[in-house]
Amino acid sequence: MEWIICRSVAIGNCASRMGRFGNENAYETAIDSLDNLLKNCPELKEKAGKKIEELVKELSLEAKVEHDVKAVVSQLDPVEKIRKGFQEFKAHFKKEQTLFKALAESQHPKWMIIACSDSRVDPALVLGLGLGEAFIVRNIASLVPPHSKESGHSSGASAIEYAVLHLKVEHIMIVGHSRCGGIKALLGMKEDGSNRFSEYIEDWIAIANNASKTAKAKCSHDSPFEDQWTCCVKESVNVSLWNCMSYPFVKEAVQQKKLALHGAYFDFVNGDFQRWALNYRVDEPESL
Numbered sequence: 001m002e003w004i005i006c007r008s009v010a011i012g013n014c015a016s017r018m019g020r021f022g023n024e025n026a027y028e029t030a031i032d033s034l035d036n037l038l039k040n041c042p043e044l045k046e047k048a049g050k051k052i053e054e055l056v057k058e059l060s061l062e063a064k065v066e067h068d069v070k071a072v073v074s075q076l077d078p079v080e081k082i083r084k085g086f087q088e089f090k091a092h093f094k095k096e097q098t099l100f101k102a103l104a105e106s107q108h109p110k111w112m113i114i115a116c117s118d119s120r121v122d123p124a125l126v127l128g129l130g131l132g133e134a135f136i137v138r139n140i141a142s143l144v145p146p147h148s149k150e151s152g153h154s155s156g157a158s159a160i161e162y163a164v165l166h167l168k169v170e171h172i173m174i175v176g177h178s179r180c181g182g183i184k185a186l187l188g189m190k191e192d193g194s195n196r197f198s199e200y201i202e203d204w205i206a207i208a209n210n211a212s213k214t215a216k217a218k219c220s221h222d223s224p225f226e227d228q229w230t231c232c233v234k235e236s237v238n239v240s241l242w243n244c245m246s247y248p249f250v251k252e253a254v255q256q257k258k259l260a261l262h263g264a265y266f267d268f269v270n271g272d273f274q275r276w277a278l279n280y281r282v283d284e285p286e287s288l
């Protein structure tokens with residue numbers, strides 16, 4: 001028992017040092033409460049000891065995972081990594097001359113994919129799409145701004161225009177993903193904008209403001225934040241799907257059944273991928 005308490009104190013020291021940046025008081029308060037409880041109810045000491053031991057194991061595992069990830073990443077020289085990667089590609093290039101000669105002349109991708117810039121969600125890698133198979137746009141939180149007469153410098157709008165009018169892609173898929181930082185920031189934004197912290201990101205993610213409102217309305221206050229986060233990612237994909245439809249050339253291609261729109265959610269925590277379709281139809285006029 002003494003050993004267990006000593007170990008918990010060691011964590012306490014560590015937590016205290018980190019406390020300058022975290023919530024130090026929460027830890028101290030919990031330890032004080034536990035001490036008081038055990039003074040009054042010493043029969044609970046054994047049970048408390050076991051629970052503390054479990055906590056120590058859990059935290060040790062977390063610390064080890066973080067350490068292992070950092071160790072793997074720091075081993076790799078970034079320039080050497082891409083040099084090796086290209087050498088592998090070059091071997092593939094030499095073997096697949098028929099494919100690369102055809103690709104050198106033109107591209108005919110069937111898919112346009114709009115995904116997040118997050119380094120963990122490369123859609124071509126996840127969906128097994130090779131060169132020439134998908135026209136891809138990536139940005140913060142996989143968002144599509146609505147059509148606007150003021151063209152400005154919209155990389156997303158110009159890419160959609162090129163994909164639909166010139167490449168004539170048959171499918172556009174917008175892929176949201178688990179633990180998206182852009183969507184987390186969106187959920188943390190106050191409606192009056194009083195907690196703004198960045199110059200560009202917040203204006204960009206505000207495209208999905210309605211998704212944030214929907215997710216907050218759908219999830220009860222006591223549900224875990226992760227549920228609200230997941231819901232908001234999926235709703236933001238839906239907002240972007242409808243924004244896609246605001247481009248006249250997209251709407252026309254969908255109405256003519258030359259183009260299908262899909263939403264998707266890539267869950268890299270559980271290794272899951274969900275896809276859904278935007279079913280858009282215009283009814284025949286009927287006399288009233």
Ligand SMILES: [Zn+2]
Pocket residue numbers: 116117118140141142177179180181182183
């Ligand atoms: Zn993201």
